[in-house]
Amino acid sequence: xxxxxxxxxxxxxxxxxxxxxxxxxxxxxxxxxxxxxxxxxxxxxxxxxxxxxxxxxxxxxxxxxxxxxxxxxxxxxxxxxxxxxxxxxxxxxxxxxxxxxxxxxxxxxxxxxxxxxxxxxxxxxxxxxxxxxxxxxxxxxxxxxxxxxxxxxxxxxxxxxxxxxxxxxxxxxxxxxxxxxxxxxxxxxxxxxxxxxxxxxxxxxx
Numbered sequence: 001x002x003x004x005x006x007x008x009x010x011x012x013x014x015x016x017x018x019x020x021x022x023x024x025x026x027x028x029x030x031x032x033x034x035x036x037x038x039x040x041x042x043x044x045x046x047x048x049x050x051x052x053x054x055x056x057x058x059x060x061x062x063x064x065x066x067x068x069x070x071x072x073x074x075x076x077x078x079x080x081x082x083x084x085x086x087x088x089x090x091x092x093x094x095x096x097x098x099x100x101x102x103x104x105x106x107x108x109x110x111x112x113x114x115x116x117x118x119x120x121x122x123x124x125x126x127x128x129x130x131x132x133x134x135x136x137x138x139x140x141x142x143x144x145x146x147x148x149x150x151x152x153x154x155x156x157x158x159x160x161x162x163x164x165x166x167x168x169x170x171x172x173x174x175x176x177x178x179x180x181x182x183x184x185x186x187x188x189x190x191x192x193x194x195x196x197x198x199x200x201x202x203x204x205x206x
Contacts, residue, residue, distance in 0.1 A: 011039045024035040028120055037057075039121065039122055040119065040120050040121065042116040042117070043116060043117040043119055044117070045116060050111070053090070053140075054107065054111075055075075055128050056142055056153060057106035058107055059075055060072050060158070061104050061106065062091070062104075063093075064096055067090065069086040069090055069093070072089060073085070073086060073089060075152065075153045076152060077154050079154075080152075080153065083170060092165050092167075092169065093165060093172035095163045095165075096165065098184075099163075102135075103131065103133050105132070105133040105134060106112070106131045106138065109132055109133070109186075110131075110182070111140075112129050113129035115128060115129075120167040123145055124143050124145055124154065125143070125145070126142070126143050126144075127141075127142045127144075138159070138160065139157075139160075139161075139164075140159065141156070141157040142155075143155040143156070
Protein backbone atom coordinates (compact mmCIF):
# COMPACT_ATOMS: atom_id res chain seq x y z
CA UNK A 1 0.00 0.00 0.00
CA UNK A 2 2.88 2.36 0.84
CA UNK A 3 4.49 1.68 -2.53
CA UNK A 4 1.23 2.45 -4.32
CA UNK A 5 0.87 5.68 -2.31
CA UNK A 6 4.41 6.74 -3.22
CA UNK A 7 3.74 6.03 -6.90
CA UNK A 8 0.61 8.16 -6.76
CA UNK A 9 2.58 10.94 -5.10
CA UNK A 10 5.40 10.93 -7.66
CA UNK A 11 2.94 10.76 -10.55
CA UNK A 12 1.07 13.68 -9.06
CA UNK A 13 4.26 15.72 -8.70
CA UNK A 14 5.37 14.99 -12.25
CA UNK A 15 1.98 15.81 -13.71
CA UNK A 16 1.66 18.98 -11.68
CA UNK A 17 5.10 20.27 -12.58
CA UNK A 18 4.59 19.59 -16.29
CA UNK A 19 1.27 21.38 -16.32
CA UNK A 20 2.59 24.27 -14.27
CA UNK A 21 5.52 24.66 -16.64
CA UNK A 22 3.31 24.71 -19.71
CA UNK A 23 0.33 26.68 -18.48
CA UNK A 24 1.47 28.63 -15.44
CA UNK A 25 -0.14 31.69 -16.93
CA UNK A 26 -3.59 30.10 -16.62
CA UNK A 27 -3.79 30.91 -12.91
CA UNK A 28 -5.99 33.96 -12.43
CA UNK A 29 -5.73 34.73 -16.14
CA UNK A 30 -8.66 37.10 -15.92
CA UNK A 31 -7.01 38.94 -13.07
CA UNK A 32 -3.75 39.28 -14.99
CA UNK A 33 -5.47 40.88 -17.97
CA UNK A 34 -7.68 43.23 -15.98
CA UNK A 35 -6.84 46.68 -14.71
CA UNK A 36 -4.80 46.82 -11.49
CA UNK A 37 -7.11 46.27 -8.51
CA UNK A 38 -7.23 48.40 -5.40
CA UNK A 39 -9.07 45.85 -3.23
CA UNK A 40 -8.72 42.13 -2.66
CA UNK A 41 -10.61 40.13 -5.27
CA UNK A 42 -12.26 36.72 -5.10
CA UNK A 43 -11.37 34.29 -7.86
CA UNK A 44 -12.76 30.98 -9.10
CA UNK A 45 -10.99 27.79 -8.03
CA UNK A 46 -10.17 26.42 -11.45
CA UNK A 47 -7.98 23.54 -12.67
CA UNK A 48 -4.79 25.62 -12.64
CA UNK A 49 -5.34 26.71 -9.04
CA UNK A 50 -6.08 23.11 -8.06
CA UNK A 51 -2.84 21.92 -9.68
CA UNK A 52 -0.85 24.67 -7.99
CA UNK A 53 -2.28 23.70 -4.60
CA UNK A 54 -1.87 19.97 -5.13
CA UNK A 55 1.74 20.24 -6.32
CA UNK A 56 2.60 22.33 -3.25
CA UNK A 57 1.01 19.84 -0.86
CA UNK A 58 2.69 16.88 -2.53
CA UNK A 59 6.06 18.62 -2.57
CA UNK A 60 5.71 19.47 1.11
CA UNK A 61 4.74 15.92 2.02
CA UNK A 62 7.63 14.40 0.07
CA UNK A 63 10.08 16.83 1.69
CA UNK A 64 8.75 15.95 5.13
CA UNK A 65 8.76 12.20 4.45
CA UNK A 66 12.32 12.12 3.13
CA UNK A 67 13.86 14.95 5.14
CA UNK A 68 15.04 16.51 1.85
CA UNK A 69 13.63 20.01 2.24
CA UNK A 70 15.43 21.35 -0.81
CA UNK A 71 12.32 20.32 -2.77
CA UNK A 72 9.98 22.48 -0.68
CA UNK A 73 12.53 25.28 -0.63
CA UNK A 74 12.63 25.22 -4.43
CA UNK A 75 8.93 26.13 -4.51
CA UNK A 76 9.51 29.31 -2.50
CA UNK A 77 10.36 32.87 -3.45
CA UNK A 78 14.06 33.72 -3.12
CA UNK A 79 13.26 35.97 -0.15
CA UNK A 80 11.41 33.23 1.73
CA UNK A 81 14.03 30.63 0.87
CA UNK A 82 16.74 32.94 2.21
CA UNK A 83 15.00 33.09 5.59
CA UNK A 84 14.24 29.35 5.64
CA UNK A 85 17.28 27.24 4.74
CA UNK A 86 16.88 23.48 4.75
CA UNK A 87 18.06 23.27 8.37
CA UNK A 88 15.34 25.69 9.45
CA UNK A 89 12.66 23.76 7.53
CA UNK A 90 13.81 20.53 9.16
CA UNK A 91 13.43 22.19 12.56
CA UNK A 92 9.98 23.55 11.71
CA UNK A 93 8.65 20.18 10.55
CA UNK A 94 10.40 18.08 13.22
CA UNK A 95 7.16 17.64 15.28
CA UNK A 96 5.36 16.27 12.24
CA UNK A 97 8.21 13.92 11.38
CA UNK A 98 8.09 12.65 14.96
CA UNK A 99 4.35 11.97 14.53
CA UNK A 100 4.97 10.46 11.06
CA UNK A 101 2.41 12.75 9.48
CA UNK A 102 1.75 11.60 5.92
CA UNK A 103 -0.60 13.57 3.69
CA UNK A 104 0.30 11.99 0.37
CA UNK A 105 -3.47 11.45 0.05
CA UNK A 106 -3.51 15.03 -1.24
CA UNK A 107 -2.40 13.57 -4.58
CA UNK A 108 -5.90 12.21 -5.15
CA UNK A 109 -8.13 13.98 -2.59
CA UNK A 110 -10.10 17.12 -3.39
CA UNK A 111 -9.36 20.14 -1.24
CA UNK A 112 -12.18 21.76 0.72
CA UNK A 113 -11.58 25.51 0.53
CA UNK A 114 -12.64 27.57 3.52
CA UNK A 115 -13.13 30.55 1.19
CA UNK A 116 -12.62 31.28 -2.52
CA UNK A 117 -9.10 32.04 -3.73
CA UNK A 118 -8.23 35.70 -3.38
CA UNK A 119 -5.81 38.05 -5.12
CA UNK A 120 -4.57 41.06 -3.17
CA UNK A 121 -3.79 44.44 -4.78
CA UNK A 122 -0.06 43.68 -4.53
CA UNK A 123 -0.45 40.39 -6.39
CA UNK A 124 -0.58 37.84 -3.58
CA UNK A 125 -2.67 34.77 -4.37
CA UNK A 126 -4.11 33.12 -1.24
CA UNK A 127 -5.47 29.58 -0.99
CA UNK A 128 -6.87 28.31 2.33
CA UNK A 129 -8.83 25.26 3.39
CA UNK A 130 -8.50 21.60 4.34
CA UNK A 131 -7.60 18.30 2.71
CA UNK A 132 -9.01 15.10 4.24
CA UNK A 133 -6.58 12.24 4.86
CA UNK A 134 -7.26 8.79 6.35
CA UNK A 135 -5.86 9.81 9.76
CA UNK A 136 -6.40 13.58 10.07
CA UNK A 137 -7.53 16.72 8.29
CA UNK A 138 -4.73 18.83 6.88
CA UNK A 139 -5.46 22.54 7.26
CA UNK A 140 -3.49 24.85 4.98
CA UNK A 141 -3.05 28.51 4.16
CA UNK A 142 -0.76 29.25 1.23
CA UNK A 143 0.23 32.64 -0.16
CA UNK A 144 1.90 32.86 -3.57
CA UNK A 145 3.38 35.62 -5.68
CA UNK A 146 4.35 35.55 -9.33
CA UNK A 147 7.61 37.48 -9.80
CA UNK A 148 8.20 36.00 -13.26
CA UNK A 149 6.61 33.13 -15.15
CA UNK A 150 5.48 30.91 -12.26
CA UNK A 151 3.80 31.20 -8.91
CA UNK A 152 6.14 30.85 -5.92
CA UNK A 153 5.33 30.25 -2.28
CA UNK A 154 5.74 33.34 -0.11
CA UNK A 155 4.13 32.14 3.12
CA UNK A 156 2.63 28.89 4.34
CA UNK A 157 0.77 27.44 7.29
CA UNK A 158 -0.07 23.77 7.86
CA UNK A 159 -2.08 22.31 10.73
CA UNK A 160 -3.04 18.80 11.80
CA UNK A 161 -5.46 19.76 14.55
CA UNK A 162 -2.82 19.83 17.28
CA UNK A 163 0.35 21.33 15.78
CA UNK A 164 0.46 24.25 13.34
CA UNK A 165 3.58 24.92 11.29
CA UNK A 166 4.04 28.45 9.98
CA UNK A 167 6.75 29.82 7.74
CA UNK A 168 6.72 33.02 9.80
CA UNK A 169 7.86 31.09 12.89
CA UNK A 170 11.53 31.29 11.99
CA UNK A 171 13.16 28.58 14.10
CA UNK A 172 16.04 29.15 16.46
CA UNK A 173 18.53 27.60 14.07
CA UNK A 174 18.06 30.52 11.66
CA UNK A 175 18.15 33.15 14.40
CA UNK A 176 21.32 31.63 15.81
CA UNK A 177 22.94 31.76 12.41
CA UNK A 178 22.16 35.48 12.13
CA UNK A 179 23.30 36.44 15.64
CA UNK A 180 26.27 34.14 16.12
CA UNK A 181 29.57 36.02 16.61
CA UNK A 182 32.33 35.55 14.06
CA UNK A 183 34.28 32.37 14.53
CA UNK A 184 37.68 33.10 15.93
CA UNK A 185 40.74 31.30 14.80
CA UNK A 186 41.76 28.55 17.17
CA UNK A 187 45.19 28.21 15.66
CA UNK A 188 48.02 27.96 18.21
CA UNK A 189 51.44 29.37 17.32
CA UNK A 190 53.85 26.57 16.62
CA UNK A 191 56.95 26.63 18.76
CA UNK A 192 59.93 24.35 18.53
CA UNK A 193 63.05 23.85 20.58
CA UNK A 194 65.04 22.39 17.70
CA UNK A 195 67.61 24.81 16.39
CA UNK A 196 69.86 24.58 13.41
CA UNK A 197 73.40 23.97 14.72
CA UNK A 198 75.90 26.74 13.94
CA UNK A 199 78.45 26.29 11.18
CA UNK A 200 81.97 25.31 12.25
CA UNK A 201 84.37 28.26 12.55
CA UNK A 202 86.53 26.95 9.72
CA UNK A 203 85.57 24.72 6.85
CA UNK A 204 87.82 22.43 4.83
CA UNK A 205 88.75 23.58 1.35
CA UNK A 206 87.27 20.47 -0.34
